[in-house]
Amino acid sequence: MNDFLSALSMVSDPLAIVAVIAGSIIGIIFGSVPGLTFTMALSLVLPLTFGMPPNVAICLLLSTYIGGMTGGSISAILIGIPGTPSAAATVFDGLALARRGQAGLALGYAVIASGFGSIFSLAIMAVAVDFISQAAIHFGPVELFALVLFGMSLICGLSEGSILRGLIAGVIGLMIMTVGLDDLDGVARFTFGSTQLLQGVNLVVAMVGLFAVPHLIQSLVDYRLGRTPEANANDVKTQLPRLSVLRKNLGLMIRSSSLGTIIGAIPGTGGPIAAFVAYDQAKRFSKDQPKFGKGEPGGILAPESANNAVTGGAIIPLLSLGIPGDPATAIMLGGLLIHGVIPGPSLFVENKPLVYLIYLAFFFGTVAVVITQTFGIRLFVKVLKLKPHLLMIAIMVMCVVGTYAIRNSFFDVYTMVIVGLIGYLLTIARIPIAPVVLGIVLGPTLEKQFRTALILTENDYSTFFSSPLAVSLYILAIVFMGFQIYSNSKQRSSLTSPISPAKS
Amino acid sequence: MDRATDKKTAVVLILVALVWLWASISTIEIPVGSAEGPNSQTFPLLFGGLLGVCGLLLFVQASINIKHNELKSEKKTASPEELRTEWLCVGWMAGSLALYGLLMNLIGFVAATLVTILLVLTCALKIFERKLLLLLPIGIAIGVYLTFGKLLGVHLPVGQVINLGL
Numbered sequence: 001m002n003d004f005l006s007a008l009s010m011v012s013d014p015l016a017i018v019a020v021i022a023g024s025i026i027g028i029i030f031g032s033v034p035g036l037t038f039t040m041a042l043s044l045v046l047p048l049t050f051g052m053p054p055n056v057a058i059c060l061l062l063s064t065y066i067g068g069m070t071g072g073s074i075s076a077i078l079i080g081i082p083g084t085p086s087a088a089a090t091v092f093d094g095l096a097l098a099r100r101g102q103a104g105l106a107l108g109y110a111v112i113a114s115g116f117g118s119i120f121s122l123a124i125m126a127v128a129v130d131f132i133s134q135a136a137i138h139f140g141p142v143e144l145f146a147l148v149l150f151g152m153s154l155i156c157g158l159s160e161g162s163i164l165r166g167l168i169a170g171v172i173g174l175m176i177m178t179v180g181l182d183d184l185d186g187v188a189r190f191t192f193g194s195t196q197l198l199q200g201v202n203l204v205v206a207m208v209g210l211f212a213v214p215h216l217i218q219s220l221v222d223y224r225l226g227r228t229p230e231a232n233a234n235d236v237k238t239q240l241p242r243l244s245v246l247r248k249n250l251g252l253m254i255r256s257s258s259l260g261t262i263i264g265a266i267p268g269t270g271g272p273i274a275a276f277v278a279y280d281q282a283k284r285f286s287k288d289q290p291k292f293g294k295g296e297p298g299g300i301l302a303p304e305s306a307n308n309a310v311t312g313g314a315i316i317p318l319l320s321l322g323i324p325g326d327p328a329t330a331i332m333l334g335g336l337l338i339h340g341v342i343p344g345p346s347l348f349v350e351n352k353p354l355v356y357l358i359y360l361a362f363f364f365g366t367v368a369v370v371i372t373q374t375f376g377i378r379l380f381v382k383v384l385k386l387k388p389h390l391l392m393i394a395i396m397v398m399c400v401v402g403t404y405a406i407r408n409s410f411f412d413v414y415t416m417v418i419v420g421l422i423g424y425l426l427t428i429a430r431i432p433i434a435p436v437v438l439g440i441v442l443g444p445t446l447e448k449q450f451r452t453a454l455i456l457t458e459n460d461y462s463t464f465f466s467s468p469l470a471v472s473l474y475i476l477a478i479v480f481m482g483f484q485i486y487s488n489s490k491q492r493s494s495l496t497s498p499i500s501p502a503k504s
Numbered sequence: 505m506d507r508a509t510d511k512k513t514a515v516v517l518i519l520v521a522l523v524w525l526w527a528s529i530s531t532i533e534i535p536v537g538s539a540e541g542p543n544s545q546t547f548p549l550l551f552g553g554l555l556g557v558c559g560l561l562l563f564v565q566a567s568i569n570i571k572h573n574e575l576k577s578e579k580k581t582a583s584p585e586e587l588r589t590e591w592l593c594v595g596w597m598a599g600s601l602a603l604y605g606l607l608m609n610l611i612g613f614v615a616a617t618l619v620t621i622l623l624v625l626t627c628a629l630k631i632f633e634r635k636l637l638l639l640l641p642i643g644i645a646i647g648v649y650l651t652f653g654k655l656l657g658v659h660l661p662v663g664q665v666i667n668l669g670l
Contacts, residue, residue: 048658050658164558165562168559171555187532187544216597216601225589396624397617397648400601401613401652401660404605404661410605410608413608417598417602424594428509429513430509447547450542
């Protein structure tokens with residue numbers, strides 16, 4: 001009880017409240033503008049949290065995350081372009097309802113469903129995290145190595161259809177993180193005599209470079225080639241739905257939120273998968289199937305509750321095991337580490353108030369996002385109308401200021417540019433960025449636990465197969481990769497199979 | 505077009521892997537007393553080797569006539585003019601970001617922001633509207649200075665050569 005009260009006092013701090021509101025606004029803005037993402041918002045906001053106390057930083061990051069996931073529905077409904085990939089399924093019925101002159105009601109459905117999904121996943125998160133961390137507290141270096149290896153195998157899920165490209169990206173991320181001082185031997189690696197490189201490539205600098213710089217380059221290219229579309233969104237006011245409609249769809253929202261939480265907890269999956277699976281099950285089990293795609297409330301309530309439930313689900317492996325569920329939680333992992341918070345089983349023993357702080361920040365962040373999006377929709381519509389090339393200039397300034405602010409180092413700014421160029425070249429080569437982030441985040445732990453396990457057993461390699469849990473994780477990793485390879489090849493063969501004649 | 509790009513990518517990856525392996529062997533010292541078992545060189549060598557293997561696999565994949573590669577590339581091939589513009593933009597953006605960092609060091613945040621935004625507007629975006637050239641740099645510079653410098657306490661550089669005191 002004392003731990004909970006301590007957390008409550010931390011989240012009630014005036015600065016923390018301001019951070020929650022600011023984070024929700026920033027998240028919604030980045031989520032609602034197509035081309036910007038909440039991952040980019042998190043990578044830009046993260047360096048700015050350095051000077052903040054941990055409670056304020058956590059409130060800012062969590063509300064930005066939730067706001068970003070929720071904000072995607074605004075442009076999906078108003079202009080038919082999802083602000084984030086997670087809002088793609090919302091377009092079908094959201095845009096249809098907007099075209100019938102009920103855009104305000106569609107936004108109301110989206111914001112209520114988003115709030116419901118987030119709170120539902122929070123409840124699951126609070127129970128699951130505690131349970132998993134109790135089990136994980138007995139993990140040694142072998143189990144941790146196996147767990148991280150399993151996490152790395154989920155690169156397949158992030159590899160956008162090509163496992164080879166995902167593997168390339170993951171290896172590049174792993175290579176980037178070997179630069180600097182070796183943790184175990186204290187040997188300098190790839191520093192070439194530079195004292196600044198001794199600290200390695202800063203995680204936040206790499207994130208900003210990988211997520212923001214390619215976007216900046218692409219914005220400039222689109223502008224110069226005349227490919228920038230104008231967003232034509234009319235002014236609108238959010239209209240909250242009737243309670244009777246929500247009661248009628250309560251079962252649907254619970255099912256969708258459950259799906260979203262489970263999918264979010266599996267590293268490598270995310271909002272888009274959850275949203276489409278939820279939409280599909282909503283339509284399949286609906287008595288009004290023909291109405292889907294024409295403005296059916298369930299077509300908005302299902303994907304929006306699912307995609308927001310992903311936020312809580314993704315935090316489960318992050319808090320309990322220290323394994324990020326997606327790039328956004330990978331950035332949040334970076335944020336927690338910077339503030340001296342090491343997620344994983346030991347967190348629940350050493351710093352329980354912080355765990356409760358995260359739960360409370362998640363809750364208040366959700367409330368703030370719902371209120372902000374409901375009453376501030378006119379502001380977000382105005383932001384949607386801003387010209388992308390002008391927004392690009394503001395983001396460019398934030399990139400440089402943010403990376404400089406990390407260590408007051410111009411070296412970090414130049415590193416950001418180089419990593420950003422690498423990110424853009426990877427994009428041209430159709431190599432995904434998300435596995436690079438996974439490699440960067442998990443690489444140090446992978447190496448450290450492997451070498452520690454061998455040091456403790458005097459180089460006895462059989463130790464990696466001595467733990468039943470570790471062996472189970474290896475098998476799971478192989479099964480998961482096999483399943484991904486199978487589903488990718490099935491997808492490819494459906495592309496190459498001859499078109500069957502239409503039935504008359 | 506996609507297969508040609510994949511082959512070029514594969515060659516670059518193999519070259520990077522070879523350079524990485526050479527750098528791992530020649531620049532990373534193995535501490536005395538750690539002859540057995542993995543050491544500081546092990547994982548860099550492993551990753552470099554993996555990258556090289558992946559590059560080879562990509563080259564082989566691009567060389568074999570796999571239908572799905574061709575079906576997937578519905579993207580229109582860029583014209584030489586578009587490609588030239590794209591690479592110019594890469595140079596512009598990378599150069600602008602690096603220049604911004606350099607100028608911040610020399611003349612401080614506010615002056616560097618004004619100069620860089622003006623350069624980007626006029627040279628990269630070819631915008632010469634007077635109102636925008638005046639308001640946007642000043643608005644962003646003041647906005648960021650007040651929000652990040654004063655409100656959030658982020659340290660903004662003051663400049664080694666020209667110091668405006670801001």
